[in-house]
Amino acid sequence: MNPTAAILVIGDEILSGRTKDKNIGWLAEKLTDMGIQLIEARVIADVEDVIISHVKALSESVDYVFTSGGIGPTHDDITTKSIAAAFDVAVERNPEAMRRLVEHYRDTDIDFNEARQKMADIPVGATLIDNPVSAAPGFILHNVHVMAGVPSILQSMFDGFSHILSGGVRPTRITVQCATGEGNIATIMGDIGSEEGISVGSYPWFKPGQFGTAVVLTGLDAQKTGEAAKRLMQLVHKAGFEAAIEA
Amino acid sequence: MNPTAAILVIGDEILSGRTKDKNIGWLAEKLTDMGIQLIEARVIADVEDVIISHVKALSESVDYVFTSGGIGPTHDDITTKSIAAAFDVAVERNPEAMRRLVEHYRDTDIDFNEARQKMADIPVGATLIDNPVSAAPGFILHNVHVMAGVPSILQSMFDGFSHILSGGVRPTRITVQCATGEGNIATIMGDIGSEEGISVGSYPWFKPGQFGTAVVLTGLDAQKTGEAAKRLMQLVHKAGFEAAIEA
Structure with a gap:
């Protein structure tokens, strides 16, 4: 903790x-x-x-x-x-x-x-x-x-x-950029976010002719968070949308 | 209230x-x-x-x-x-x-x-x-x-x-610009701020070659607030500093 x-x-x-x-x-x-x-x-x-x-x-x-x-x-x-x-x-x-x-x-x-x-x-x-x-x-x-x-x-x-100050484990934060509105991937985000130790935030963005959602996964366990990000990306692909883990 | x-x-x-x-x-x-x-x-x-x-x-x-x-x-x-x-x-x-x-x-x-x-x-x-x-x-x-x-x-x-929404009395807010640091007028501000129904905030500012303090008086009674601002200005004058009520 x-x-x-x-x-x-x-x-x-x-x-x-x-x-x-x-x-x-x-x-x-x-x-x-x-x-x-x-x-x-x-x-x-x-x-x-x-x-x-x-x-x-x-x-x-x-x-x-x-x-x-x-x-x-x-x-x-x-x-x-x-x-x-x-x-x-x-x-x-x-x-x-x-x-x-x-x-x-x-x-x-x-x-x-x-x-x-x-x-x-x-x-x-x-x-x-x-x-x-x-x-x-x-x-x-x-x-x-x-x-x-x-x-x-x-x-x-x-x-x-x-x-x-006594610090703790610095959280691992991974952004998955998804080329779709957050309403299309809400269920996927909900599923990943319900996993223990993983929290999911979503930040829709718009620019002329384009829109998407930055999905940010945060967790104290770096490996677990990385795996969850990959799983989320695959599920978004399966739903028919482009997605990529941001470097 | x-x-x-x-x-x-x-x-x-x-x-x-x-x-x-x-x-x-x-x-x-x-x-x-x-x-x-x-x-x-x-x-x-x-x-x-x-x-x-x-x-x-x-x-x-x-x-x-x-x-x-x-x-x-x-x-x-x-x-x-x-x-x-x-x-x-x-x-x-x-x-x-x-x-x-x-x-x-x-x-x-x-x-x-x-x-x-x-x-x-x-x-x-x-x-x-x-x-x-x-x-x-x-x-x-x-x-x-x-x-x-x-x-x-x-x-x-x-x-x-x-x-x-049911609004209330919009507070009267008067700014007295004082050509001195807030530490020189702290006692004056304290005195005016202890008057019932008057609150006093002070905002020091700096620019090249100049500094001063914006003293903001707030109160629900417009007349009382105006009188308190005048009183504050006079006390700052008496202490030897320039002061003016901002239009």
Whole structure:
């Protein structure tokens, strides 16, 4: 069994539609490549009780939780407070985080004021996550990895600590290109998809004068997945349509 | 109080990162414009028990649930079955849905086979949602609106039935452009954001040689929101930075 994960996007600006989330898709791809199975992603509001209850629920149900958003020098510093509260620990001004921020702001004419110093407030017992972009660290508390919402910062944070995550078997993914609509091969896909350990996705495509379906087989066992792809191709041939395994 | 909503994206292909979700952002904007408050969005797997439990939980906690994905002629017809099961009703071959599909396929050389006929399977008592793109209807069961995952189809479906939703007060949204970093005005934003009925978001921006923060005030009371924006602008001026309300 591969380790499991959940993503928690914290942000009123996503729920209002003002900002479009890009972190779910980026993290989903990364996790899949590492053999970590993303079970669920949620987008929730910047509200303390809401954050606490979702963090608790997800932290108990998966191996890794990744949060995005709600940390930074703005007014809504409730994310850090809420995640600490979910695990019943206090928030303290972290000396190492302070050191990094002081250094970051030293040679600028930006005032390292109280609002910015609050970015050094970290739950007691948490591990800092490096922020190569803007210094203010994220943190890891139990199995919850708290990152900034800005995609470039989140990506640099994740890439910085991802080597400590226990990955699993990277799934084998084979695409069978079929020169027909998905409705003509639905039964075949259903049969192959009902085999243990094989999941089947179908992605119809259209271009001028042509259409087809990319059938994607995914499985943790490379040999089994390869055999299932061949079987699917043969069944599509038998049904009278062209099909080929994509190199 | 404005009506509330939740989005449930059903799709293994989103969780694997193969497909990037575009429906949450699009629906979020539409709902906000209609005065319907989006409380939460979730992305979940194509698994019957998972779908049933999330549909039940969200259907009880908000006024409107919108689902995306999991309907169509493919093997994974478990969405319809699961949503019916969540409300303890059976699935039947819907005569009106059949009529639409027969008509859609009549003048094509596509075989209207059993897999495609399954797209007419609809929970008993549900209302059909028109699909101007590819005929196969979505449906509304209780407060759950079940739509296709392909963005163009989802959008045409939503635009077709959205007039029947009870909207609320469309929030007033005012942007105050401030010529300074968000860390310099965090306290001011915090003060204004703690006023009842006013929420404050801040969006730092950078371009060569310049930076600033767009502060967005949102509230259901237009006059109150306008006054809060003026107050914020004056406080930013007082702190020594340029600020202006965006037209």
